[in-house]
Amino acid sequence: MKDSIDMEYPILTKSVPTFYFIGVTTSESSIMKVFPLWAEALGRPEVVIEGIDHALHDDHGAYRHTVAQIKFDPLSLGGLVTTHKIDILEAAGDMFEILHSSAQLTGEVSCISKRNGILVGHAKDVLTAGLSLDAVLGENYFARTGGHVMNIGAGGSGKAIALHLIQKENAGDRPRRFVMVNRSKPRLVKCQEMVESLETDIQFEYILNNDPRVNDEIMASLPEGSVVINSTGMGKDRPGSPITDHGLFPRNGVAWEINYRGELDFWHQAKAQEESRGVFVEDGWLYFLHGWAQHIAEVLHIEMDKEIFKKLASLVADLRPELVPIPRSG
Numbered sequence: 099m100k101d102s103i104d105m106e107y108p109i110l111t112k113s114v115p116t117f118y119f120i121g122v123t124t125s126e127s128s129i130m131k132v133f134p135l136w137a138e139a140l141g142r143p144e145v146v147i148e149g150i151d152h153a154l155h156d157d158h159g160a161y162r163h164t165v166a167q168i169k170f171d172p173l174s175l176g177g178l179v180t181t182h183k184i185d186i187l188e189a190a191g192d193m194f195e196i197l198h199s200s201a202q203l204t205g206e207v208s209c210i211s212k213r214n215g216i217l218v219g220h221a222k223d224v225l226t227a228g229l230s231l232d233a234v235l236g237e238n239y240f241a242r243t244g245g246h247v248m249n250i251g252a253g254g255s256g257k258a259i260a261l262h263l264i265q266k267e268n269a270g271d272r273p274r275r276f277v278m279v280n281r282s283k284p285r286l287v288k289c290q291e292m293v294e295s296l297e298t299d300i301q302f303e304y305i306l307n308n309d310p311r312v313n314d315e316i317m318a319s320l321p322e323g324s325v326v327i328n329s330t331g332m333g334k335d336r337p338g339s340p341i342t343d344h345g346l347f348p349r350n351g352v353a354w355e356i357n358y359r360g361e362l363d364f365w366h367q368a369k370a371q372e373e374s375r376g377v378f379v380e381d382g383w384l385y386f387l388h389g390w391a392q393h394i395a396e397v398l399h400i401e402m403d404k405e406i407f408k409k410l411a412s413l414v415a416d417l418r419p420e421l422v423p424i425p426r427s428g
């Protein structure tokens with residue numbers, strides 16, 4: 099049914115509490131199967147998930163319409179934004195009564211929620227990428243190993259990972275050096291501006307590069323125990339990998355492919371060196387679970403602790419797409 103609370107953005111009056119997933123191809127995500135199970139487990143089975151697909155860099159009016167739907171309809175509770183995190187803030191930032199410091203610092207909104215009718219925007223990637231990375235590395239990782247970090251892809255996730263490490267209080271959880279690689283300049287510059295607005299003892303290097311062979315060379319120069327992260331979306335959003343099949347991962351290091359579905363070439367390349375070079379290989383499933391758990395908790399006003407998260411994760415373990423390593427050279 100149409101409503102006319104705001105003539106510029108006609109909104110729908112929902113008849114059931116609705117959590118929105120704002121993305122590009124939302125119906126294909128595993129969350130459509132995960133959400134009903136989690137809503138039930140969290141004691142909120144009446145809440146449904148609904149996808150809103152926007153074109154890449156959609157019109158500002160279209161983004162404002164989506165935000166208005168949540169802002170003005172009482173049963174539109176909030177949602178998670180992927181892909182359009184920067185665009186939503188640019189197009190509709192003025193519609194939020196509260197923009198959390200995470201959103202201001204990163205220039206993104208990933209979570210739209212309401213507190214007593216007030217519209218709130220958060221950027222949760224620093225928290226959720228951080229929870230995932232911490233689970234992989236454990237405490238004091240960099241003091242234990244002396245490893246560096248090479249992150250390929252200076253977009254939302256890459257920036258969030260950098261910020262998470264900068265914010266680590268224990269010196270042993272911060273790498274001495276962080277190499278950020280991006281294929282074009284604007285994101286690299288934005289990342290550099292963000293880092294330089296903060297105080298950090300991590301030595302950041304920014305490398306403009308789109309050649310996988312150069313990434314191989316950078317990777318080969320890293321010390322043992324280093325962490326190499328693919329935050330480019332290559333292997334899911336676009337074919338390929340930012341490194342070649344001949345690239346050698348740091349001995350006894352960590353390779354993190356932040357996606358969990360798709361061709362995942364980078365994950366397969368790392369997996370092929372798991373034994374020969376002692377590489378610990380992680381994909382993005384845990385990141386996916388932490389991301390959704392934190393956003394749902396914010397929107398539904400639930401305290402998300404380790405026990406609840408563990409329960410939610412085990413509930414959907416069977417839904418994890420199976421990844422089977424295939425033999426490769428390298």
Ligand SMILES: NC(=O)c1ccc[n+]([C@@H]2O[C@H](COP(=O)([O-])OP(=O)(O)OC[C@H]3O[C@@H](n4cnc5c(N)ncnc54)[C@H](OP(=O)(O)O)[C@@H]3O)[C@@H](O)[C@H]2O)c1
Nearest residue numbers: 251252253254255280281282285330331340356382385386
């Ligand atoms: N597992 C999860 O739950 C989870 C959570 C968050 C994100 N993700 C996934 O992670 C990927 C990245 O997400 P995002 O939000 O950070 O995306 P994003 O903001 O679009 O960032 C991707 C960045 O990678 C850069 N890039 C692409 N190919 C490159 C290459 N070959 N070498 C160097 N840089 C390259 C892009 O450069 P330009 O600046 O030139 O475009 C862009 O800055 C996506 O596939 C997303 O779906 C997964």
